[in-house]
Amino acid sequence: MALLSLEAVTRSxxxxxxDRLDILRGIDLAVDAGDHLxxxxxSGSGKSTxxxxxxxxxxxxxxxxxxDGRPLERLRGxxxxxxxxxxxxxxxxxxxLLPGRTALENAMTPLLxxxxxQFWRRERIARDMLERVGLGHRLHSTPDRLSGGEQQxxxxxxxxxxxxxxILADEPTGALDVDTGAAVMALLDEVANASDAALITITxxxxxxxxxxRRYRLDGGVLSPLELLA
Amino acid sequence: xxxxxIEAWAEFRVxxxxxxxxxxxxxxxxxxLASVVGVGAVATQAQTEQLERGGGRxxxxxxxxxxxxxxxxxxxxxxxxxxxxxxxxxxxTYAGGVTWADTRLQYPDGAESVTLTAVDPAYGVMHRIxxxxxxxxxxxxxxxxxxxxxxSDAIWQRLGAPDLRTxxxxxxxxxxxxxxxxxxxxxxxxxxxxxxxxxxxxxxxxIAPPPGSGMAATPMYxxxxxxxxxxxLTERIRADVASALGDGWMVDVTRQDYLAWGTSxxxxxxxxxxxxxxxxxxxxxxxxxxxxxxVTVKQRVREIGIRRAFGxxxxxxxxxxxxxxxxxxLLAGVVGVALAVILVQNEWIRSYIAPGLEDAVPFPAxxxxxxxxxxxxxxxxxxxxxxLVAVRVKVIDAIRY
Numbered sequence: 001m002a003l004l005s006l007e008a009v010t011r012s013x014x015x016x017x018x019d020r021l022d023i024l025r026g027i028d029l030a031v032d033a034g035d036h037l038x039x040x041x042x043s044g045s046g047k048s049t050x051x052x053x054x055x056x057x058x059x060x061x062x063x064x065x066x067x068d069g070r071p072l073e074r075l076r077g078x079x080x081x082x083x084x085x086x087x088x089x090x091x092x093x094x095x096x097l098l099p100g101r102t103a104l105e106n107a108m109t110p111l112l113x114x115x116x117x118q119f120w121r122r123e124r125i126a127r128d129m130l131e132r133v134g135l136g137h138r139l140h141s142t143p144d145r146l147s148g149g150e151q152q153x154x155x156x157x158x159x160x161x162x163x164x165x166x167i168l169a170d171e172p173t174g175a176l177d178v179d180t181g182a183a184v185m186a187l188l189d190e191v192a193n194a195s196d197a198a199l200i201t202i203t204x205x206x207x208x209x210x211x212x213x214r215r216y217r218l219d220g221g222v223l224s225p226l227e228l229l230a
Numbered sequence: 231x232x233x234x235x236i237e238a239w240a241e242f243r244v245x246x247x248x249x250x251x252x253x254x255x256x257x258x259x260x261x262x263l264a265s266v267v268g269v270g271a272v273a274t275q276a277q278t279e280q281l282e283r284g285g286g287r288x289x290x291x292x293x294x295x296x297x298x299x300x301x302x303x304x305x306x307x308x309x310x311x312x313x314x315x316x317x318x319x320x321x322x323t324y325a326g327g328v329t330w331a332d333t334r335l336q337y338p339d340g341a342e343s344v345t346l347t348a349v350d351p352a353y354g355v356m357h358r359i360x361x362x363x364x365x366x367x368x369x370x371x372x373x374x375x376x377x378x379x380x381x382s383d384a385i386w387q388r389l390g391a392p393d394l395r396t397x398x399x400x401x402x403x404x405x406x407x408x409x410x411x412x413x414x415x416x417x418x419x420x421x422x423x424x425x426x427x428x429x430x431x432x433x434x435x436x437i438a439p440p441p442g443s444g445m446a447a448t449p450m451y452x453x454x455x456x457x458x459x460x461x462x463l464t465e466r467i468r469a470d471v472a473s474a475l476g477d478g479w480m481v482d483v484t485r486q487d488y489l490a491w492g493t494s495x496x497x498x499x500x501x502x503x504x505x506x507x508x509x510x511x512x513x514x515x516x517x518x519x520x521x522x523x524x525v526t527v528k529q530r531v532r533e534i535g536i537r538r539a540f541g542x543x544x545x546x547x548x549x550x551x552x553x554x555x556x557x558x559x560l561l562a563g564v565v566g567v568a569l570a571v572i573l574v575q576n577e578w579i580r581s582y583i584a585p586g587l588e589d590a591v592p593f594p595a596x597x598x599x600x601x602x603x604x605x606x607x608x609x610x611x612x613x614x615x616x617x618l619v620a621v622r623v624k625v626i627d628a629i630r631y
Contacts, residue, residue, distance in 0.1 A: 055539065057625045078543040087543010096536050096629055100244035110540035112233045119233060157541070 001069055002030040003165055004054065011049050011136055011221075023049045024219040027063070033165060035198040037191060038209035040075050040220035040226055047170075047202050050218060054200060055168050056084045068165070086112045088157030089197075091188065093171035095151040096163040097143040097158075100150045103150075104129055107157045109120030122161075129157040133187060149180035153187065160191055167192055174209055185211050234546060237537075245526075252522040253562035255298025257609055260566025262571070264506040264601030267582055268574035270501045272595040276584030279358055281422035281488035283431035286356045286452060288489040293467060294476035294482040295448035296475055304448055304479070311450045312474035316467050320455075327431050327449035331438065336401040337388055337426075344425040346383060346402075348449070350436035356454045359428075364394040367430050371413060377433020380414035380480035384423035408437045450484075460485060512604055519612035523555055527616035534620050535628025544621040551620045555613025556606055563605025567598045 011024040031037065041047045052058035057070065065072040068087065089110075093137045097106045104123065107130050111122035118125065130139055133153040142170055143151055150173060152172065159167055169188060171180030185201070185208055192199040201212055209215050214224040282288075293313065294302055310327070317325045329348040332340045353359065354366035371378035374401065385400075391573065392398035394412060402408045410429065429437075431449070438447075455463050468483040475481065484490075527534075534547055542550070571593045573579060584591075 005442075052625075055625075057539070078545060081538070081541055081543040081546075082540070090539045092536075092629055096532065098536065099239070105240065109537065112237060113537075113541035113546065162323055163540075 002066070003033050003035075003068060004031040005029065005064075005066045006053065006060075007052060007064040007066075009065060011053065011058070012013060012061045013048075013218060023221050024053070024060075024223075027053075027223045029216070029223060031161065031166065031200065033198055034118070034193070034196045036192060036212045036215035037212065038201040038203060038212035038226075039216045039218050039223070040203060040206060042204060045218045046221045047218055050223070051168060051170055054081050054166075055088055055090065062067045073141040082113075085110060086162060087165045088132075089162065089164035089167045091155050091159045091167065091169040091172045093174035095143070095148075095155045095175070097151055097154055098182065099143060102140045102142055103135055103154045103157075104140055104145070106154050107161055110158060110162050118162060126157070128160055129161050130154070132191070133157045145150045147180075148176050150183060152180075152184050156184070157181070158193065160197075162227075163195060164195075165197055167197050167199045169199065169203075171203055172201065173203070173205065181208065183203075232315065232547040234553050235557070237550040238557045241550075241554045251296050252403070252519055253558055255518055256512070256605060257562040257569070259508065259512040259515040259608075260563045260601045260605045261569035262566075263505070263513050263581050263604055264567045264597045265573050266501065266504040266508050267597035267600050268570055268593055270504070272574060272580060272584045272591050273596065275591045278488070283358050285486045285488050285491075287358070287454055288487040289455055289457045289485055290356060291453045291455055291464055291467060292472060292484055292486045293451040294451070294484070295450055296471070296479045299480065299542040300592055302478065302479065304446055304475070307473060309448065309451075309471075312471045315474060317453070319470065320463060320466070322453050322455060324352040324356050325452060325456035326352045326356075327451050328353065329431070329434060329438075329447050329449040331434070331447055333437060334403040335385065335425075336407070336556040338624050341403055342388075342425065344381075345429050346434070348438075349428055350431055351429075351450070352454070353399050354451060360417055361414040362417040364412070366414055367428070372430050372432040374411065374433070375392045377408065377410045377429055377436060378550045379410040379433075380416065380428040381412055382416045382424050382426045383418040384416040384425050385427060387414070387423075388425075392476045403436050405437055405439060417585035446524040457489075512608060516608040516612050519555070519559070519608065520615060523612050523616040524619070527551065527619050530620075531623050531628045534623045536623045538623065538625040539629065546622045547623075548617045552610060552613040555616070558610035559605045559609030559612065560602065563602045566605065567601040570597065570601060 004027040006027050006128060008025040009024060010022065012020050015021055021121075027050065035228045039047065039050065049058070053060055056075065059072060066073070072080075097111060104126055106120045107126035111118050111125060114122070127136075127139060130136060133156055134151060135153055135157065138146060138150060143154070146154065167188065172188065173184055176184060188199060188201075189211065193228065201208060203209050209226065216223050217226040274369065294407050296309065307556055313325070314321070325469070326349055330497060331346045331348065332343055333346045351367040351371070359366055359380075363385065363386070366380060367378055379400065381400070383495075386392075389400060392412075394415070398412045399409045400412060402410055409434065453463070453467065464483050464485065468481050471483070472481040508510070524528060536549060574593055574597075
């Protein structure tokens with residue numbers, strides 16, 4: 001059984017003039033545990049909307065989304081938020097670290113929404129994760145004192161502290177130079193493999209997309225397999 | 231809940247300068263509110279003490295001089311006997327006779343009239359008599375050959391403010407000139423010189439007009455009794471005294487302490503006005519807080535989006551934003567209440583709002599609770615709108631904002 005599956009998913013919005021705009025059309029996608037796939041698309045291709053749906057942040061206009069065997073319509077309100085917090089980790093293009101908080105505090109943030117051991121031992125867990133991504137010496141540095149690569153590593157640590165089963169990376173290297181971007185992607189791939197988490201990378205960079213085992217293109221709201229040129 | 235509290239505290243810590251500035255108004259408003267309530271309690275205590283100086287402590291019963299329909303003269307000894315029986319029968323600790331008379335005091339440069347009040351030692355406790363120099367009467371003062379006097383500050387000054395350790399004397403020009411020893415001096419009267427003196431009933435007998443002369447005043451008797459027994463004892467004392475005096479005598483026993491007057495609190499209107507002013511200050515503080523919180527939430531849309539992405543439920547975001555506001559205003563409330571305590575407990579300020587306060591009045595707990603409650607209420611009010619905005623944040627849009 002797939003960890004996440006989208007079956008004939010569409011998403012459309014009604015414009016102020018009453019017209020309907022189809023953003024996503026007939027998306028079919030199945031993601032298994034340990035999968036690493038990339039989705040490439042230009043601006044306006046529907047990447048953000050797809051990310052919303054994959055991250056359980058939005059509901060499709062039609063079609064079906066099933067996460068861990070549970071249809072999305074059965075996950076409502078707080079339950080969906082808790083499932084997202086527990087099972088999905090986000091890595092964003094602009095890192096989106098909380099300003100004024102140290103690397104440790106940022107990494108602890110998702111654990112504030114956890115329960116039991118995750119909540120009460122949040123500092124230990126976050127510290128271990130930061131050490132794992134090579135930032136054990138920058139625990140108490142605030143984002144403004146970290147380089148772009150370090151910030152993204154804090155963001156990766158934050159995405160992983162709750163042991164997610166699905167990692168959604170939205171343009172994770174968009175704000176980094178080529179070398180740092182490659183290093184960050186290697187790290188993401190490594191930690192995803194180590195925890196058997198599925199990794200979906202949404203990017204406009206074909207080189208980053210090429211690092212995934214399965215590659216897709218999103219164009220005009222239609223998702224199709226991407227063949228890389230030799 | 232604990233997590234939301236931790237989030238709120240972290241937010242306060244990171245943005246403490248902004249939060250503290252926005253809370254200044256709330257702290258001042260809470261200080262004003264708590265001070266008004268606190269000052270009100272102190273002033274009420276001062277007023278209560280003042281009222282008790284006049285009418286006695288609750289419940290003070292007064293046995294008025296009985297009168298006869300046929301105009302017969304009452305035998306003071308018989309009345310005194312009835313009083314003594316009542317005191318003994320009901321084990322009343324504080325009771326005594328009170329007689330007012332005018333007499334003249336001989337000063338080195340002439341004689342002047344004074345109002346003389348003949349009392350028993352218990353009167354001092356019953357009427358909260360404060361003595362500035364020396365002391366109030368004791369039972370031993372009744373044994374003095376020269377009657378003991380407690381005089382007003384005006385008399386004492388008129389005598390040249392003699393040192394009481396030298397046992398200064400003054401001559402009373404009553405039925406026969408009698409020398410009295412001043413054992414105590416009352417505090418200066420705030421309303422101007424007041425020529426008044428207290429003498430013990432035992433000493434007054436020497437200068438009082440002879441019984442049956444037509445000039446003699448019949449004493450009235452006061453009893454300080456437990457409040458819950460006041461009604462029952464009023465009737466019992468009246469019946470007992472009437473029985474002791476025999477047929478034909480009309481006996482009247484009444485309450486004279488302020489609680490029996492049934493009048494409204496004269497400080498209530500002032501307190502109400504001050505409370506309204508403090509309320510307006512608090513409201514203005516709350517409005518500025520709402521404004522700042524609103525702007526802040528708009529600036530924090532991205533952060534809220536991030537938190538939602540990592541599993542914060544809408545309820546949790548609402549609670550965290552609300553708690554941020556409540557935690558902050560609660561702190562402001564604590565500061566405000568602390569300021570109010572410092573203000574209200576300050577001796578110099580107290581000397582203005584409650585001069586001559588006899589009983590120590592702690593800062594009223596209700597003032598602290600009202601202040602903290604108002605602070606929390608303002609925090610909840612100021613946090614509500616921003617919290618509603620926060621839960622409507624669209625996560626991905628917020629993150630890409």
